[in-house]
Amino acid sequence: MNTPDPTTATKPQASMNQPNADATPAAAPASAPTTTSVESADGREVTLTDVHAYYGGSEAVKGVDLVYKPNEVTAMIGPSGCGKSTLLRCINRMHEEIPGAHATGKIVVDDIDLYDPSIDLTAVRRAVGMVFQKPNPFPTMSIFDNTAAGLRLSGTKGVDVKERVEWALRGAGLWDEVKDRLDKPGIGLSGGQQQRLCIARTIAVEPEVILMDEPCSALDPIATLKIEDLIHELKQRFTIVIVTHNMQQAARVADTTAFMYLGELVEHAPTQQIFNNPGDPRTEEYVTGKFG
Numbered sequence: 001m002n003t004p005d006p007t008t009a010t011k012p013q014a015s016m017n018q019p020n021a022d023a024t025p026a027a028a029p030a031s032a033p034t035t036t037s038v039e040s041a042d043g044r045e046v047t048l049t050d051v052h053a054y055y056g057g058s059e060a061v062k063g064v065d066l067v068y069k070p071n072e073v074t075a076m077i078g079p080s081g082c083g084k085s086t087l088l089r090c091i092n093r094m095h096e097e098i099p100g101a102h103a104t105g106k107i108v109v110d111d112i113d114l115y116d117p118s119i120d121l122t123a124v125r126r127a128v129g130m131v132f133q134k135p136n137p138f139p140t141m142s143i144f145d146n147t148a149a150g151l152r153l154s155g156t157k158g159v160d161v162k163e164r165v166e167w168a169l170r171g172a173g174l175w176d177e178v179k180d181r182l183d184k185p186g187i188g189l190s191g192g193q194q195q196r197l198c199i200a201r202t203i204a205v206e207p208e209v210i211l212m213d214e215p216c217s218a219l220d221p222i223a224t225l226k227i228e229d230l231i232h233e234l235k236q237r238f239t240i241v242i243v244t245h246n247m248q249q250a251a252r253v254a255d256t257t258a259f260m261y262l263g264e265l266v267e268h269a270p271t272q273q274i275f276n277n278p279g280d281p282r283t284e285e286y287v288t289g290k291f292g
């Protein structure tokens with residue numbers, strides 16, 4: 001799966017449910033919902049087959065096979081440096097943006113191969129949204145513009161931006177706290193609110209999959225619980241992968257948990273099983289705090 005030449009890449013495939021710049025998202029809300037949750041929808045299955053990721057000659061991910069089920073939360077755990085973030089960046093094709101980095105293998109969302117040379121990279125990153133460890137709202141933008149930023153990047157023709165912004169902020173559980181100051185800077189919000197703003201920005205483009213790389217590690221326990229509640233809501237609609245170093249968090253939010261070690265996937269199983277009856281001694285040592 002070498003990087004395709006973006007100049008020869010074609011438009012996104014319709015079955016990916018990703019609108020191109022002049023199309024209306026199929027699943028766009030017809031009217032602004034009045035609840036704080038996003039409506040249910042079928043998520044997408046993401047299948048990784050023999051994924052390897054390299055930084056120059058150094059192999060950081062060593063042949064991972066993994067299936068992320070739709071409408072489930074999968075936690076990725078493992079000691080620092082085991083390749084969790086690298087693997088996530090392969091899924092939305094950010095890894096290849098790092099100079100000298102490349103990946104091989106296959107990553108398929110339903111039946112769409114994300115590394116197909118004909119695929120549009122913008123469509124991939126729209127289909128696979130990412131939330132980072134540190135909330136990263138655009139510093140010069142208002143709350144409204146931050147939420148709409150991804151939308152504007154990928155095209156807003158046929159989209160009622162105001163309506164979509166409200167929908168995304170409601171979906172991210174932030175609307176009530178910001179509805180009277182949408183024109184104020186995003187960076188004026190608390191850390192937890194900023195992270196929910198980043199989640200709103202991610203869901204505003206209606207992705208299929210949301211990757212979260214330690215989204216709560218910079219947050220206090222109350223803000224963390226809010227994000228965890230939100231993850232429960234969001235899984236009704238999206239396929240969610242969350243990297244966490246917090247075992248309690250994995251136990252609270254994740255349906256299944258995958259343990260990585262030294263670039264390999266050691267095991268992936270229902271979360272209860274990973275914590276109570278893991279199949280590999282390395283998993284047991286890690287979840288019981290013996291290393292990592």
Ligand SMILES: Nc1ncnc2c1ncn2[C@@H]1O[C@H](COP(=O)(O)OP(=O)(O)OP(=O)(O)O)[C@@H](O)[C@H]1O
Binds near residue numbers: 055079083086087
């Ligand atoms: N930009 C980079 N250039 C070179 N090597 C990198 C780069 N980013 C990560 N690595 C290396 O790849 C390996 C996997 O790193 P990665 O960041 O994926 O681990 P991680 O599991 O996310 O760790 P953490 O829990 O600390 O975030 C490590 O050995 C790391 O040093």
Ligand SMILES: [Mg+2]
Binds near residue numbers: 213
């Ligand atoms: Mg990481």
